Amino acid sequence: MKKKIFGFIVFSLCLVSFLFSGEKIKEKDLPLKYREFLKLTGYIILSEEKNVFLQLTTNRDRDIFIKTFWKQRDPTPGTPDNEYWEEHIKRFAYANKFYGRATPREGWMTDMGRFHIILGEPVSKERWEGKMGIVPVQAWYYYGDKEKGLPPHFAIVFFKRGGAGEWRLYDHFADGPASLLEYRSDIDFTDFEGLYERIRELGHTLCLVSHSMIPGDIPFNFQPSPMNNIILANILDSPKKDINP
Template sequence: MRYIKFLIVLIALIEVVSGQHRDFSRGEKEDLKFNNQVIYSYWINPVQFDENLIFNYHIRYDFLLFEKTPPDKPLADTFQAKIKVMIELSSLELLTPIRNIEEVTIKTTDFQQTISKNLYYSSNFSLKIPAKKYKVTFTILDEIRNKEFSFKPFDIDLKDTSNFELLFIRESDLGIISLPEMKNKFYNFLPFSSEKFLLILPEGDEFREIKIHNRFVNYKLSRKENTGLRFSIFSLDTLDLIEGIYQLKFADEKSKPKSFEVRWIDKPEYLNNFDKAISIMSYLFENENPLAKYHPDKDELRKKFYEMWKKFDPTPSTPFNELMAEFYRRADYSLLEFKSVSQPDGALTDRGKIYILYGPPTKIERSFSKDGRPIEVWTYNVNRQIKFTFFDENKNGNYILQK
């Protein structure tokens, strides 16, 4: 009889739990891969906090669907996105999964923010849970689209106190490493950025030195001494680490090597297609583009690409090239702003080329020729006045630069 009662209770409990999950999972579903629109990282057994798992996430605004509030409703002309964010941890040692759900409403009156590639909603789950081995599922429900997005489940081990993940923080944030603000400010990858970053490892003699390498680089680093913190801290600002995968080895050869990625979070979209990115580099050269006929493997091409841009780098001592980033941000703008029926890629038009090389004009004057062709005159007041005149020869939106 006791067994039957237990079974009934167990079935009821499972139904409740599964029912909650069905409520969260209504609508269309899509599997997500790690990308720059949704970023997550986790910290196992952080010594400075009471919790034994910190899981942070960042959701870019353009990933979400914003809905405009009707004019007859409160907060009229406000755009809103509504999401539920869930982390679920299941273990063979626990009867039911551990679930934490955050309901979020994001509001803005600026439409441009709803499609922004620079704005993120950031938060974290700070958990104090039994020290077990878990399979973790991270899920986002966009309530307006009624669509659920899930990442591939991954394993974490809180039972083994020697287990850890690589952590990267901004050098400027080191002073808050023991404060709650840090919970949203660490990464499991190294952001490719103009900012300086530190690698954070557990304290211990086995972490006194590390080696970072791939097929192109090989670095040996010693940790910072006398920091007064319970971590091994390594400065990375002198290393030429461009986008890619790297291996990290420890002084103690018994410790298993780990790999990490250098990832450009706010990377211009134009750089996601290397063929296109290389093609518009011709704007910088009077003669033939040196990379136009260069066809190595992908990693070798990336290395040559960054080496070529290093010639134009205003800060050559750091791997991040501000001029290159601005060049391709302008290409992103031109791609959409100057496209036409005859040329869908506005970065390849005459106006796109001038915008990429010179930036936004000081003044734009629009008029028509005697035969009704649209004309644009761009004026730049930089040191001296420069003017560019464009004609829409065929009245199809593709303006041609007049030599």
């Protein structure tokens, strides 16, 4: 019953905003409290929810919306604690504390910060840093939730492009395995099997995640598949499936 009531509240706010608001308020024009809410929920809020929020015209309606937003994601709505909210706050704070150190951006805005907020602490991490012939690389290993369209296990790989700078998400298809190697004029970017063997020689287990997000899954002809992008899209979309039915 409570879920239906909260859903009705959101619908009512949306209807009122549609009838009486000429256009959405720009995010930068919101009071600080509500800008912070949108920043905090940037990776988990539905686009429809954000549109509704930006159409609200009073702080009272915005406060009702925020309360409803977290309630709809509470895994134990009959208890006083909201574990989802608590975990999200913890992840967001961790990302800002640890992943904004080598960049002028806040930690939550970095690639590492984003995936920490979405997926939480990985089951394990593996690092290849200071390895001759390989740029700095990290792999974060996770178990996936089948109900969210994720594979049973997968790896998120980060690297420092060209060997320096900020940790970036490694795109198996767009960046390609050659980007994990220090530049050499004799590297053939199109010889994917040769790249696999070279990475195996230099980084050993790195070859297990250099060509696919599924550890040890070697694609046909060793060429990274666009399937990696589908997996990645499902990961990015996964927190938006946490709303109670």
